[in-house]
Amino acid sequence: MHAPTEQASAWVRRWAPLIRHGEVLDLACGGGRHARLLAALGHTVIALDRDAGALARIEAGEHGDDIITVEYDLEAPGAAWPFAPHSLAGIVVTNYLYRPLLPSLCASLAPDGILIYETFARGNEVFGKPSNPDFLLMPSELMGLAGRAGLRVLGFEDGVVQNPKPARVQRVCAAGPAFDLGTAKLDL
Structure with a gap:
């Protein structure tokens, strides 16, 4: 869970301006920094998390009226992915990995949508938790995810x-095949 006062990730701040207007999902949103x-x-x-307390803090905080909070445990037995294909202008995921969701997550991205993903990678065990390989990305795993989903990688990092x-983290910003980078206003 993210503290409500925690600043947004520099990776997310860098790429978020590329997201076109529409519904944007902050998956496993924690305290709602993104x-x-x-x-x-x-x-x-749409801020989705299984922690009702974290969602209540989002609703009570700055921009709380502009954020739709959804309490949902995506890892619960029988839980279904709640978003339609091609319905989201952007998806932001940080510090969360549940591999069974990845194909559905990518399928929900609009053809001109932006995926911003940042989480822990193999090698993080020397720094502490998470240290379980189930929660650590394999080398270039996010690149492979983007490629399998037909997304174009705009930025990728894997390091400390x-x-x-x-x-140790891995980060990707990937765009749907209809995204026009030529019209984007971004200081890369």
Whole structure:
């Protein structure tokens, strides 16, 4: 869970301006640091998490009126992916990995949508938790995910970061096949 005062990830802040207007999902949103950023950028944000307390703090905080909170445990037995194919302008996922969701998650991205994903990778066990390989990305796993989904990789990193704490992470920003980078306003 993310603390409500925690700043949005630099990776998410860098790529979020590429997301076109429409519904944007902050998956496993925790305290809502990315949901608030996305709402401030003018998006309709769906903040999904299984933690009712975290969702209540989002509703009570800054931009809470602009964020639709959804309490849902995607890992519960029989849980179905709740979003239609090609329905989301953007999807943001940080510090969360549940591999069975990945194909459905990518299928929900609009043809001109943006996926921003950042989570822990193999090698993080030397820094602490998570250390279970089930929750750590394999080398270039996010690149493979984007390729299998027919997405175009705009940015990828795999390495050690120092902030907010030392960790090994993998990050990708990928666009749907209809995304026109030529019209994007972004300082890369």
